[in-house]
Structures are given as C-alpha cells and as structure tokens.
Amino acid sequence: MSFDCSDHLHYKVLHLTGEVDLSNSTKVRRCLLDILDRGNSVIVDFSKLTYIDSSGMAILVEGLNTANKKELSLTIAAAVGAPLQVLELTRLNQVFTLVDSVTDIKE
C-alpha cells in the first residue's frame, strides 16, 4: 500500500494505492488528520485502491467527522469494485459524498 498527496483546486487529494488494512491504516489516519489539521478540504482518491477493510473505513469516518467539525469537506472519488461494495455493505455510501472522479469536482 502506498499513498501520496496532490492538489486539485483548493483541495488536497489523498491518493490511496493498493490495499488499506489493519497493518497500514494507522499511517493513513495520521496523514488524513494532518491534512485536516492544516485546514484543507480533502478528496480521497479511490481509483487505485483495490481493497479497504473496516479499519480503513473507520478512519475515513473519523476524517469526515473531523472535517465537518472544522467546516471542511471530505469527498470520496472513483470508488469501484471491492471498496465500493464495502461502502454499500456498511451503508456508508449514504454518508459520504461520492464522485466518479477527482476532475468532476469543479469548485
């Protein structure tokens, strides 16, 4: 698993690659919370994500909650395959804002 950040408009984009699970989700958490601490809204890019487990989902939920408290936004982009099924199974697809791709966000 690897992750890196880029910029899109005024957002920070967190690209997740590979599989997020118990062994690496803490690192993702630290990064996500750092981004939010610095006052940036986040887009989490799922396009290269092949698998995410509940710990990963929990971290995104915590991220969303933190973002809401700071009046920032957290959006998930390009969720497909197994990660999308997890979002559906946990009914979190009704909680997060999902977009098809990062470029769909125009403002």
Add this chain to the structure above:
Amino acid sequence: MSSLDSALIEVNQLDASYGDRQVLKDINLTVNKGEILVIMGGSGSGKSTLLKNMLGLMKPAAGEILINSMDINSVNKSELLKLRRTMGVAFQGGALLSSMSVGDNIKLPLRQHTDLDENTISIMTRLKLELMNLAGFEDLMPSELSGGMLKRAGLARAVIMDPKILFFDEPSAGLDPVTSVELDQLILELRKAMNMTIIVVTHELESAFTIADRIAVLFDGEVVITGTVDEIKNCTDERVINLINRSPRKVQIDGEKYLSRLTKGAK
C-alpha cells in the same frame, strides 16, 4: 477435482474420538477460497466435532487439518497466532464474555492484537453493530440481550478484524424466520464485499440451500456426499433423501413386542 491452489482449508483422513467413542471416521474435505461451504447433518452426526477439529480446539485421533497449507496441530505458537487472527468464529450462543459489555467484547480482538487508536476501534465496533442491527447496544451487558441478539453480537465480534475465514456454528438456531433470512443475506454480502471464505455448520435446510456453494452432508461421523446444492438435491442416497424430505426415520413395529414393552411390569 478442484484445483489445489484454491483449497484454503483441507481436512485429510480425519478421525476424532472422545475417549473410547469414535465420533468421526476418515473425513476428507476441502474448502476453496471464497466459497461458502455448509456442513450439514442431524444431531449426533459429528458436525460439531468436525468444527472443533477445524478450529484447532481438539486434537484429532488421526489425520490432519491444513489451513493455508499449514497443519494447525503442529504449527508453532506465533504461526498459530497469525493464523487465528485471520479466522473469525461465531459460536452458537454468541459466547460473549459475561463480565464485559457488548462493546468491550467486540473490541477485545482489536485491543489484544492491534495498536489501532481507540477512536478507530470505537467506530469499527459501531460499524459492525450497525451491520448486525444492534446499533446502540454496545454498553449493554450480555445478560441483558436476547438469544438472537447474542448471536448477532457474537458474529460482530467474529468479523471485527475482517477475517479471511469465517466459521459459523448453527447461525439459524433459535432465530425467528425473518431474522434468519436476514442473517443468510448478511452472510452472502459478507462474502461478496469482504471476499471471505465461510464455513457454516447447520441443520437448517432452507438456509443451507440459500447460501451454500457446496454442501457436505455428515451422517454418523462420515461424509456421505459433498456437492453443489443441485447435486445434493439429486442425490440417491437414502439418508440424504430423508434429510432433505425431513421424513422421520421409519420404525418397523413388531406388534407383539410393542405390546409387551408397553405392559412390562404390570400386575
């Protein structure tokens, strides 16, 4: 013959006994990755014993159990620990620890084996409780839950670490029909979304036919047949047919002997 690459669990020539009583004879079984295997049988068929052996709770009298190509009875402690972390078990009555709340019970594997933040653990627990329709029950004690709720809480604990292999002991026992169907659907969804391999021990036909990729039928400690739902339905073995048709075992009555049994000892 299924390809050996995809066999996640192999039971080879398993014999199991309790003291002098032999309960399982020459059991051979494979479970393929990503499949849902149902182990079915009547009471006394040995299915609970088979489950205990597969979980490593019991040493077999003969034979071996391989999980991920590792023999669970001869592997060393740290390997066994790693293996157990990828296995979740939902026991019949939930088997929650009575001294801890529901939430603490579910969090136990996470607190013992990971160093995740408490926030993350808390959200994960609630996600699983929501999945089991137990939202808001995390602070209750097990003694305050009904049988069905205990089962679901036990399942939540079994899947809290998103195991690759899930064992389910009698999921439908004691559940009302609606909850039972919901549970079946949940099992199917778990396999799809989390790519779990699931082994279910049950005697409920409806459930078995709904969820199973393959069914292994046990009778008197032996595997009578292993096959797909259709293969089981078309099986010509009398015991399997009786099981499916739920016909009671026919008892031949010898009139005279019956009368004498009824009236034994009468003055």
Add this chain to the structure above:
Amino acid sequence: MFRLIKLIGSSTILFVEELGRFTDFLYQVIKSIFSRPFGGRDLIKQLEFIGARSMSIIILSGLFTGMVLALLFYSVLTRLGSVDLMGSAVGLSLIQELGPVMAAIMVIARVGSSTCAEIAIMRNEQQFDALTCMAVNPYRFVMVPRFLAAIISVPLLTAIFNVVGIFGGYIVGVYLKGLSGTLYLQNLIDKIGWEELRMSVIKSFVFAVIFIWISMAKGFFVHFEKGVSGAEAVSLVTTKAVVASAIAMLFADYISNSFLI
C-alpha cells in the same frame, strides 16, 4: 467382588486423570502470570470481590471466634490458675491456627463457590473456546487476576481476622470477666513474635493457593464430569470444589503444623 475391584480401579484412574489435568492447569496459570498484557483492571475488580467484599463476614466471624476462645480459655485457665496467660492463649490460637483456617473457610464458602460456578458457566457457554480462537490466553485473561487477588487478599483477611479475634477476646476477658486489660495485651506482646506471625502468613498463603486452584480448575473442567451437563453440572462441581478445597486446606494445615510448630 469383581465389581468392587473394578470400581476402585476406575475411580483411581479417574482421580489420577483429574490430578494430571489440575496440575497442568496450575502450571499454566502460574506460567501465564508472567505473560503480557497485564490486566490491571481485572485484578482490581477481583481484589474488590475477593478481598473487600469478604470483610464483613471476616470481621463478624473473627469477632465471635475470638469471643468464644476467650470464654473457653477463661474456664480452663482459671482452673489451672494461669488466667494471666489469657492474652497469649487467645492470640496464639488465633494466629497459629484458627485465624488461617477460619478465614480460609469463610472465603472458600463465599469466593470458592461463586468463582467455580462462574468459570463453569463460562466453559458451558464456550467462552473459553472463543478466547482460544481469538488467540487470547484464557489463563492470563480469566484465571490470573483471580489467582493473584486470592493470594493477596487471603493473607490480609487472615490478619484482619486475627486482630478482630484478639479484640473479641479482649472484650470478653476485660469487660465480661474483669481481667486486666494491660495484662491481656502485655501477655500478647510478650509471647507473640515473628515466628508465630510468619506461620499465619505462610499458612494463609498456602490455603489461598489451594482453594483458588481447586475452585477454578473444577469449574474449568466441568465438561469432564460424567453423566451431567448444563446447570446440573455447574451445581455439582461447585459443591465438589467447596468440599475439596476445605478438606485439602485442613490437610495442608496438618502438614504445615508438623513443619512449623
């Protein structure tokens, strides 16, 4: 005739099997004391249950035991003309013998029975199987807190029993029988030293190990009881645990006496 031999034979085999299981159990418990993680919270909970909540019955039984001892010794000692030895008579009887034994019996009755039942129920509900499958050491998680709480609490409870008993003896001796209070206490201090106190501590420690070991093991192995299951089995092993603990304790008392007195 043969049936008797068969019965003796099978009973012996069963007994030896049980002894083997129990010994392995104790070994596992002691080994697990040193493994992580440290369940501090559970230990405190058990200390409160075994120690703190036993206080009232220890104090009550201690008081009455001391008072009865004083009455007994008064009548004997006056006849011998040595009633000024009252203090040490009561004190020594308590510290060397009645304190450890009575305190242990009270704790066995209260804690031994409930602990055994609790653990037996856990076994029946497959809670130990669940712990094993979660790769959590059931000995560390369930047994160790209770074991440590017992070996810490029982010596302390014994000490309290002794003190309260001596006080009870004081009340009877001084206020009922009119003996001199200072004489009572002085006699106590003169005759009781570290040798005697050490005996109380060692005995109470040994008794603690015996009862908590037997109570927990009986519950843990409830599924080995032949012919019974469920609630009936729980009730059976609980009774057996209390009786076995008491008898083993009295036997250990005799052995300790032959070494220490």
